[in-house]
Amino acid sequence: MSGGGLQAVxxxxxxxxxxxxxxxxxGEEAEDLLQDLWLKLEGxxxxxxxxxxxxxxxxxxDNLMLDRRRSAVRRIAREDAWGEAVDGAEPGVSDTPSAERVLAGRDELRRVQAALDALGERTSAIFRRHRxxxxxxxxxxxxxxxxxxxxxKHLQKAYRALAMLKADSENPEQRDAG
Structure with a gap:
């Protein structure tokens, strides 16, 4: 049966x-699952x-529902593992970043913002709304x-720019040589 026939059924x-x-x-996800199934049929x-x-x-x-459940179970396990890792920090060791790391983080954030802004307002806005x-x-x-x-396409453009920024920051000697 063709995709159109499946859509009719x-x-x-x-x-x-x-x-x-x-x-x-x-439960309440049933409508979302049907929407996903419809999109699959339209594909x-x-x-x-x-x-x-x-x-x-x-x-x-049924497969879509099972996939969504498996994903939820993995997400919960990941969040639990993260919580245990944070809760299980060594006593006497602060999880507060050093002043040096704070400054480095702010510098990196400025570079990321500049890279996104250089892509244009729409691409930057779409990336921020999504991520x-x-x-x-x-x-x-x-x-x-x-x-x-x-x-x-806007998101791909932003991801490429950020990947290049990361590659540049990981290989500063290549940047300086160019």
Missing amino acids: FMAQRPALLRFLRARGA GPPAVPVAEPLAYLYRAA VDGIGQRDIATESGISLSAVE
């Missing part, structure tokens, strides 16, 4: 898929023909009135 079975996900424990037809489209949709929805404010790319595209692809 999806639309016809959307309420049942929503109930299925909620019954499997997705094009599966690599192989689908003989049982309804079974395919249920399996895909600092934690806004999703799709939301940034909507509020900026540009395509998702354009947001991705």
